[in-house]
Amino acid sequence: MSDDEFAPESDGIPTVSCSRCDREWTLDHELDELHAGNRAVEQFALDHERHTGHYPDDVTPWIVRCQRCPGGERFLAERPARRWATAHVRHTEHDVRLNGPEGATDVTTPEDGS
Ligand SMILES: [Zn+2]
Ligand SMILES: [Zn+2]
Secondary structure, eight states: STTTOOOGGHHHHHHHETTTTTTETHHHHHHHHHHOGGHHHHHHHHHHHHHHHHHOTTTEEEEESSSSSSEEEEEEEEEEHHHHHHHHHHHOHHHHEETTTSSSSEEOOOOGGO
């Protein structure tokens, strides 16, 4: 591995930076190996969180947390977050709190639908 093949941004390869790691990555690996396409940034962000415990810059997840169960889930888009909340409520009848990137909070309860 060497850095001398550093690809300029003009290649259209997205880059992601993380101020906590003080690093910047070119997502050529994600594009080539994972065929992640325009989801490369999302895939990278998820991997980064999985391995470091935090997200790169400019990535704010949707956080879904059950009021009764420990833990929770994080998603980079509203749709899967709401799907998780709806499914959890459906199976457990627990209230689930959804925190959006802009600070929006939403609670899904069993009464919301059937
Ligand atoms: Zn980082
Ligand atoms: Zn629960």
